[in-house]
Amino acid sequence: MGSGPGAELGEFMRGDGVEPSLIELLLSVAAAADRIEALVRRATLAHLVGVTGATNVQGEAVHKLDEAANRILVDAVRASGRVAILVSEEMAEPLPLGGGPFALYIDPVDGSSNADVNGSLGSIFSIHAAVPAGLPPAGRAQRGSGYVMYGPGTSLMVTWGRGLHEFALDPDARRFVLARPDLRLPPSGRTYAVNSGRRAYWTAGVRAFVDDLTADDGKRGRPYSLRYSGSLTADLHRILLEGGVYCYPGDAKAADGKLRLLYEASPLAFLAEQGGGRASSGRAPILDIIPRTIHQRVPLYIGSVAEVELAEAYVRQEGAR
Ligand code: AHG
Ligand code: MN
Ligand code: MN
Numbered sequence: 001m002g003s004g005p006g007a008e009l010g011e012f013m014r015g016d017g018v019e020p021s022l023i024e025l026l027l028s029v030a031a032a033a034d035r036i037e038a039l040v041r042r043a044t045l046a047h048l049v050g051v052t053g054a055t056n057v058q059g060e061a062v063h064k065l066d067e068a069a070n071r072i073l074v075d076a077v078r079a080s081g082r083v084a085i086l087v088s089e090e091m092a093e094p095l096p097l098g099g100g101p102f103a104l105y106i107d108p109v110d111g112s113s114n115a116d117v118n119g120s121l122g123s124i125f126s127i128h129a130a131v132p133a134g135l136p137p138a139g140r141a142q143r144g145s146g147y148v149m150y151g152p153g154t155s156l157m158v159t160w161g162r163g164l165h166e167f168a169l170d171p172d173a174r175r176f177v178l179a180r181p182d183l184r185l186p187p188s189g190r191t192y193a194v195n196s197g198r199r200a201y202w203t204a205g206v207r208a209f210v211d212d213l214t215a216d217d218g219k220r221g222r223p224y225s226l227r228y229s230g231s232l233t234a235d236l237h238r239i240l241l242e243g244g245v246y247c248y249p250g251d252a253k254a255a256d257g258k259l260r261l262l263y264e265a266s267p268l269a270f271l272a273e274q275g276g277g278r279a280s281s282g283r284a285p286i287l288d289i290i291p292r293t294i295h296q297r298v299p300l301y302i303g304s305v306a307e308v309e310l311a312e313a314y315v316r317q318e319g320a321r
Helices: 009-015 020-041 064-080 112-117 196-201 204-213 232-242 261-274 305-317
Strands: 051-055 061-063 083-088 102-110 121-129 144-150 154-159 165-170 175-180 191-193 245-248 278-280 300-303
Touching (some): 009 020, 009 165, 009 175, 020 064, 020 102, 020 144, 051 064, 064 083, 064 102, 064 112, 064 121, 083 261, 112 121, 121 261, 144 232, 154 232, 154 261, 191 232, 196 204, 204 245, 232 245, 232 261, 261 278, 261 300, 300 305
Parallel strands (some): 191 245
Antiparallel strands (some): 051 061, 102 121, 121 144, 144 154, 165 175, 245 300, 278 300
């Protein structure tokens, strides 16, 4: 029971020999996600849709759910006593939490504009060993990472460096139970995810890559289908399960794209690699990038090995930047 489908998260981690302090931290994140899920379910009823009127350090409108979820996560991980420093999309500066072996990086609500239209949302987290100024080494040093996807059901995709596991929130028992252990991404897929509305700003390499995926060429499994929801966690969930590629490229308006290295690209890259997939900026594996600032952005191509390598080949043709 302890390690097969149906196992509860803490029980499964203990069975896998995960160190107790990391188990406690992951359980506190899962407990926060359980509370955020309850808020998400009632967002429309509880007047939690819409924006607060504030803008965050990224210059983006703060949604009411962003603020509420950030508070829930901060309180939960503070109470765990396992986090020395917390970096959040919703906080300009790292927050010292008084001690503990870990540094935690969070995107409290991913895809927050979906809150206004009852669309899927997520929470993303990355765990490193504690670092003095909050700036961690390259993502390969992560001690764990994951996301929670609040869709028709709520899934937790998580790794502590020994494979990729999916847990599902039992809505009655309010427990995350093992749904799919040791997930492996298909080596290639049939779908891609990208905001094609930005095509006018794309580089020649990105256009050529998307043209390749959408060519009328049945022999090479083309054209791929486009699936894009506005929530990276929901779009990536499909790709981790069914293969394919999610892209948020750099373009003429935003050279480094939109997504943040420490609490979006890097944790998701760790998950993808643990499942045998790949994640790249187009020029380097995401997990090899040494961060310079806590909120830095990075272009992202993530998913099956075949499609991510193809994206890299097209981006590389553009020459070194
Ligand atoms: P966040 O809500 O945390 O700022 O992240 C939103 C991200 C991601 O979830 C999504 O894939 C992407 O932004 C969508 O951006 P575009 O609307 O530019 O496609
Ligand atoms: Mn996000
Ligand atoms: Mn967010």
